[in-house]
Amino acid sequence: MAVAEAVSATDILLSEGVILLGAGVAFVILFRRFGLGAVLGYLVAGAIVGPQGLALVGGGQSKLAIAEIGIVLLLFLVGLELNPARLWRLKRDIFGLGLLQVIACGLALTGVIFLFTGFSWGAALALGLPLGLSSTAQVLPGLKSSGRINSPFGEKAFSILLFQDLSIVPLITIIAALSRNPADAAGPPGWQMALYTVGAIIGLVLAGRFILSPLLRLVGNLGERELFVAVGLFTVLASAALMHSLHLSTALGAFVAGVMLADSPYRHEIEADVEPFRTILLGLFFLAVGMVLDIHAVLANPIFVISLAVVLVAVKAAIITGLARAFGIDWRQGLALGLLLSQGGEFGFVLFAQAQNALLIAPEAASLFSAIVTLSMATTPFLMLFASRLEFATPKDGSDMDGPELAEQGTALVIGYGRFGQTVAQMLMASGCAVTMIDKKPAQIEVSGRFDVKVYYGDGTRIDLLRRAGAEDARIIAFCHDDSNFDRKQLEPIMEAFPQAAIFVRAFDRRQLMELSELDITGTVREVYESAVCMGWQAMQALGMSDEAIANVERQYRDTDRERLDRQIAAGGDIYAGRGMMYNAQHRADPLLIVNTVEEGA
Incomplete structure (x- = not known):
């Protein structure tokens, strides 16, 4: 008798568990798709399959x-x-x-x-x-x-x-x-x-x-x-x-x-x-x-x-x-x-x-x-x-935040003080360079202020604002903001207005890099490229490869990636150009060849 009751309880638990989880998953997916959140999906699912709805499951109070x-x-x-x-x-x-x-x-x-x-x-x-x-x-x-x-x-x-x-x-x-x-x-x-x-x-x-x-x-x-x-x-x-x-x-x-x-x-x-x-x-x-x-x-x-x-x-x-x-x-x-x-x-x-x-x-x-x-x-x-x-709304005149015209004239302007811009600005200041930081996100400016870092409010892609920030005397203008739509149409007038400044741009990906390739920019950096190369170096060290062999792999990868990028630019921005040069399971270097190349002094 006890075994029969246990089997019955197990059957009920399994069947109700399947129904509840199935309904929950279905309605959460549906509500997520319409942007209504998971909580409402669960509530509606429970109401439908519960005792007051289709009565597919019972015991709501005990489950609660x-x-x-x-x-x-x-x-x-x-x-x-x-x-x-x-x-x-x-x-x-x-x-x-x-x-x-x-x-x-x-x-x-x-x-x-x-x-x-x-x-x-x-x-x-x-x-x-x-x-x-x-x-x-x-x-x-x-x-x-x-x-x-x-x-x-x-x-x-x-x-x-x-x-x-x-x-x-x-x-x-x-x-x-x-x-x-x-x-x-x-x-x-x-x-x-x-x-x-x-x-x-x-x-x-x-x-x-x-x-x-x-x-x-x-x-x-x-x-x-x-x-x-x-x-x-x-x-x-x-x-x-x-x-x-x-x-x-x-x-x-x-x-x-x-x-x-x-x-x-x-x-x-x-x-x-x-x-x-x-x-x-x-x-x-x-x-x-x-x-x-x-x-x-x-x-x-x-x-x-x-x-x-x-x-x-x-x-x-x-x-x-x-x-x-x-x-x-x-x-x-x-x-x-x-x-x-x-x-x-x-x-x-x-x-x-x-x-x-x-x-x-x-x-x-x-x-x-x-x-x-x-x-x-x-x-x-x-x-x-x-x-x-x-x-994130701010009065149009920026009356509640300091604009860059209040900043002391710096040697460098850093546009965008997020995780990328912070590193660039900190390194420049560590070298003794006077830096003016500009960002258009009030929340970011407030957070920076808590660390005693003065960041000025404004859209650093506007020429009039850059002038007020002292761009005509700046030696460096570094665009470190996270904007994948920042293109040559915006950058070209800035370069013409401030020809004395070395321009650096944080590129979101290869497409943005190709978009800016025809301009005479001092430096562009894909935002995750160098950090990814650094992790690749560490991973190869963990495999026991020598520093010389790793350096050779890095040089070969950089050369291949640069050549592939040149082909993509020459093809009018075709992202698939040169895809045969990418390393994959069928196309990868021979580790012994890499080591031998290093030993031969290549």
């Missing part, structure tokens, strides 16, 4: 309880990004801007719900405060993929999201204090939970220093990759279990565990090992949320859901924009920040469930407000796109 580990892992990875020094540097934004955002948005939305929906003030508070939180799972990946997570704008958004995540503990405490469920009355009072929180955090920090760090060193010395996975998951689950036993936020425990490891030399190893589990379980979390949505209740009140979703986005965007301005942020970036964080968040689903268990709201209300959060999330991809444009 398991999948909440995905939220825990997300907070752990957030903690890994924050070493204590960075956390301290962002304290004003985290505990100032973040605190005010949670309070102002939560209370404003509570007021809207209380005044216009007929809910009691306790129910309105249990619904409004969670709506003040935004979606970490949507916003953070977007900031990371666009490279803005470490920009001043990204750090403001990150600080607000971090405080929102930290605020889950007091929000759960508030809901517990308002609870009408007799079972909750036996729980610890709020002041006791606060003491538990402080004690648990101190205990986790001490455990990280005196237990976890030595354990990681031991695992690192053993060199067992599987042990890193085990230790990483053990750290997350043990921290979450400790918090859960104290009736505290498991997500907060995981976050503290991440911060403990943020300075560890094994941080990247653990992050890479935990990330796949986080991705799968977070996807399962959103699938489970979709499964427990009461679709019938939503369809019965479509105007209510749409109206409150619009109000949610508008109220949060307006309040966050106002707070950003109060903290000295430019109104464009403030509005961009407001739009970026205007949606409801995934922790709202968790808190709505808490409010339902506390008998503050009915299950239908939890489904309605979960649908409102979901609909607000659907606006995020579009608002993020608009926010990114606002973030």
Whole structure:
């Protein structure tokens, strides 16, 4: 009998797992293609295959309880990004801007719900405060993929999201204090939970220093990759279990565990090992949320859901924009920040469930407000796109940034102070050369200012701006910006206007190099060419080749590549010209011939 039950349970697990993962993959691909994001794809997939939809799978609540580990892992990875020094540097934004955002948005939305929906003030508070939180799972990946997570704008958004995540503990405490469920009355009072929180955090920090760090060193010395996975998951689950036993936020425990490891030399190893589990379980979390949505209740009140979703986005965007301005942020970036964080968040689903268990709201209300959060999330991809444009927008007259006319006249002008331009400018300044740096990305200029590097705002391809920067007296003009469309039509007038300057251009690829080949440029460098050659040299050293043999290979490769480029130019820019000269499996040099050539002194 027990065997039959086990077989039946296994069958159910496999069949439901196949259906859930298949639906999730299909809808995520579809939603990604339309630019709507993976989160909405999972939510819709769960709603369709769940008990309220096609009823292909059941047990949404049980799956939701398991999948909440995905939220825990997300907070752990957030903690890994924050070493204590960075956390301290962002304290004003985290505990100032973040605190005010949670309070102002939560209370404003509570007021809207209380005044216009007929809910009691306790129910309105249990619904409004969670709506003040935004979606970490949507916003953070977007900031990371666009490279803005470490920009001043990204750090403001990150600080607000971090405080929102930290605020889950007091929000759960508030809901517990308002609870009408007799079972909750036996729980610890709020002041006791606060003491538990402080004690648990101190205990986790001490455990990280005196237990976890030595354990990681031991695992690192053993060199067992599987042990890193085990230790990483053990750290997350043990921290979450400790918090859960104290009736505290498991997500907060995981976050503290991440911060403990943020300075560890094994941080990247653990992050890479935990990330796949986080991705799968977070996807399962959103699938489970979709499964427990009461679709019938939503369809019965479509105007209510749409109206409150619009109000949610508008109220949060307006309040966050106002707070950003109060903290000295430019109104464009403030509005961009407001739009970026205007949606409801995934922790709202968790808190709505808490409010339902506390008998503050009915299950239908939890489904309605979960649908409102979901609909607000659907606006995020579009608002993020608009926010990114606002973030990098600058007044046309450049009134809020210094132009290059304020710079001292330098020997060299470096146009574009990104990762490429920084190296060129640093080397020139190390040689004693006076350098004027120009960039047209406000975010890049702000980041450079934090390192005490003065970069001037402007479009360095305009002749009038170059004149104001002192190009008529400059000996070098280096175009280091990342612009694959920078062509001879733009460069030729600059060369004619400033004939005394040696012109250097960073070329994006062979096509751009061919485009500029007919101009008398002092130097052009393909942006990854030299670094790739350097890695090739290191790889051949690892194979045991002598420096003489490697140098000969490098010379032959450079000569062949130069000849192929000449043929492509002669063919009018035909990228396929000379392709027979490329090395491949059928056409490669004989290593013995290379060594013999070197030994013969060729």
